Amino acid sequence: MEKVLPIILLAGADKNTQDDFKNIVKDKYSIMSADNEYECFNILTNHKIELVIVALNVQIMDGLDFLKNLAQDSRYKNIPILAIVTYGDLDSVSLAMELGATEFITTPFSEIIINCRIRNVIAHSQQAEKDKRISEMNRYIEIDSLTGLYNRETFYEKAAKLIHDNPEVQYCIVYLDISCFKVVNDLFHTETGNLILKTAASYFLKKINPQVGVSGRIEADHFVLCVPQDTLDMDRLIKEIDDTIRTLGISHNILFFAGVYPVIDMNLPVDQMCDRASMALNKIKGNYARRYNFYDVGMRERMLKEQMIVRDMEFALKDNQFTIFLQPIYRPETNEIVSAEALVRWFHPESGMISPGYFIPVFERNGFIVKLDRFVWETVCKFLRSRLDAGKKIVPVSVNVSRLNFYSYDLLIFLLNLLKKYDLEPWMLKLEVTESAYTDNPQQLIKIINQFKENGFPILMDDFGSGYSSLNMLKNIDIDVLKVDMAFVREIEHSERARTILLMIIGLARELGMGVVTEGVETQTQLDYITNMGSVDIQGYYFSKPLAVKDFVALFDKYDSLATQV
Ligand code: C2E
Ligand code: CA
Ligand code: CA
Numbered sequence: 001m002e003k004v005l006p007i008i009l010l011a012g013a014d015k016n017t018q019d020d021f022k023n024i025v026k027d028k029y030s031i032m033s034a035d036n037e038y039e040c041f042n043i044l045t046n047h048k049i050e051l052v053i054v055a056l057n058v059q060i061m062d063g064l065d066f067l068k069n070l071a072q073d074s075r076y077k078n079i080p081i082l083a084i085v086t087y088g089d090l091d092s093v094s095l096a097m098e099l100g101a102t103e104f105i106t107t108p109f110s111e112i113i114i115n116c117r118i119r120n121v122i123a124h125s126q127q128a129e130k131d132k133r134i135s136e137m138n139r140y141i142e143i144d145s146l147t148g149l150y151n152r153e154t155f156y157e158k159a160a161k162l163i164h165d166n167p168e169v170q171y172c173i174v175y176l177d178i179s180c181f182k183v184v185n186d187l188f189h190t191e192t193g194n195l196i197l198k199t200a201a202s203y204f205l206k207k208i209n210p211q212v213g214v215s216g217r218i219e220a221d222h223f224v225l226c227v228p229q230d231t232l233d234m235d236r237l238i239k240e241i242d243d244t245i246r247t248l249g250i251s252h253n254i255l256f257f258a259g260v261y262p263v264i265d266m267n268l269p270v271d272q273m274c275d276r277a278s279m280a281l282n283k284i285k286g287n288y289a290r291r292y293n294f295y296d297v298g299m300r301e302r303m304l305k306e307q308m309i310v311r312d313m314e315f316a317l318k319d320n321q322f323t324i325f326l327q328p329i330y331r332p333e334t335n336e337i338v339s340a341e342a343l344v345r346w347f348h349p350e351s352g353m354i355s356p357g358y359f360i361p362v363f364e365r366n367g368f369i370v371k372l373d374r375f376v377w378e379t380v381c382k383f384l385r386s387r388l389d390a391g392k393k394i395v396p397v398s399v400n401v402s403r404l405n406f407y408s409y410d411l412l413i414f415l416l417n418l419l420k421k422y423d424l425e426p427w428m429l430k431l432e433v434t435e436s437a438y439t440d441n442p443q444q445l446i447k448i449i450n451q452f453k454e455n456g457f458p459i460l461m462d463d464f465g466s467g468y469s470s471l472n473m474l475k476n477i478d479i480d481v482l483k484v485d486m487a488f489v490r491e492i493e494h495s496e497r498a499r500t501i502l503l504m505i506i507g508l509a510r511e512l513g514m515g516v517v518t519e520g521v522e523t524q525t526q527l528d529y530i531t532n533m534g535s536v537d538i539q540g541y542y543f544s545k546p547l548a549v550k551d552f553v554a555l556f557d558k559y560d561s562l563a564t565q566v
Pocket of ligand 1: 327342343344355356357360369372373376400401402462463519520521522539540541542546
């Protein structure tokens, strides 16, 4: 049987071009030529054309006009178009591309280029067509196969219908997420993760009457509900879902968190309503005391501010808008400043000083933190070098190493190069690591921290006790100093429990040969409690706030001269 070749429509080519062209593509394609627009459309209507090639190198017909009319006809919008132009005729290339040509080829023809380009253009368009079909098909598959809930697209559709069909009802979009689901999946394997998702889904299916509300799973462990506000009792919902999951008897504490968007603006597309609910949820992520949060208008403003931060960050770094402040770390026993922590500050030309509490989380989300941290480390090294050059005393300065850094293959090399460049020793630069880095990827962190240690860098564990895996991390990693989370100090006067834990931490540290820094000491009473518990260093407003470098130097030199007088 004769093979059916894909058909190419060759429009407006002169005899020579046609012959050259046919010669090149020979047995791979069948060519249909036409030299006026009417004929072209006639062929397009009556044959399955895979590719249209329009000759703009000769004036047989108005090829550009044909391109324009072809682009306007939606029946042919999926057929790729190649333009033939004379080599160097860039004007025709740009006009043709503007009018909808996919690619171009130049005369005189090169056999290899033409065959390659035709193949690529056709393959690309077939792939695009396939992708479109798949996504259309997915739309028809309404149900998420794992949980039996509506999938994302269907949820959007059903929720939109519900909201619009019942304008008198005040609806809420609830966006739910399981804390540390990734960890649960890793610890207990995917089947357990799946079981949790299915159990949660069956709870939602039972809980939500399909006449009045809809539920869906929009990705991984993210569930969404659309329910009338007067049927929504968030405390109860969270409690019931927790209880349901607890019946599975999984040893890890599985908690649901939620963000709620009361549908104020009915005309907002449902995906954006979900974004707002998710935004409300993000505000309480990592804060285990609050399990759900309602969206408020201020959030949108904050989001816009966040966009400003992202827009300006690269320029700000080049423009030296970032600087470091140094907060002294003080040893009450000897009345000395024994160290300092470098904390970044952003002096924005319009917004003034922006607090790191504001922009660091944004940078941690978009990855810019890696650049900024490196800038801070280098600034610290420069500072230390300038002190040494001036023949002044120094204390080690600690820097924050945000968790994203541990994904950079050249982290250690970068730090070692800094030491070399500024001729410093590793004890002078202490590295503060938080346990979130450990939760992300324990094996990787252990490996890198060991390398740091081998190279002589002191390691501090920041915000110790604020999360879940602090003790785990301690068991597996050789830490030099624990920085006790501020929350303990804040509670110290009122909570027996906080005092007991703090005492235990100090005892534990001593036994393991680690130092302790308590953060956030603000009052004499707090200081008294702490100094009675053992020998610890303190970092807090009581002794000093973070200071501009020159103010730090002044304070440091004052204490140093006091010490030398004794
Ligand atoms: P952190 O590393 O736990 O730093 C200590 C924070 O506590 C600093 O806030 C400091 O000003 C504040 N602080 C110190 N003493 C007291 C006190 O007595 N009372 C109170 N209420 N606060 C006190 P800051 O400078 O606003 O930094 C906040 C967080 O931003 C830091 O927490 C750290 O996580 C992050 N950060 C700051 N600079 C950098 C940096 O260069 N790189 C990275 N990755 N993160 C940074
Ligand atoms: Ca820190
Ligand atoms: Ca800290």
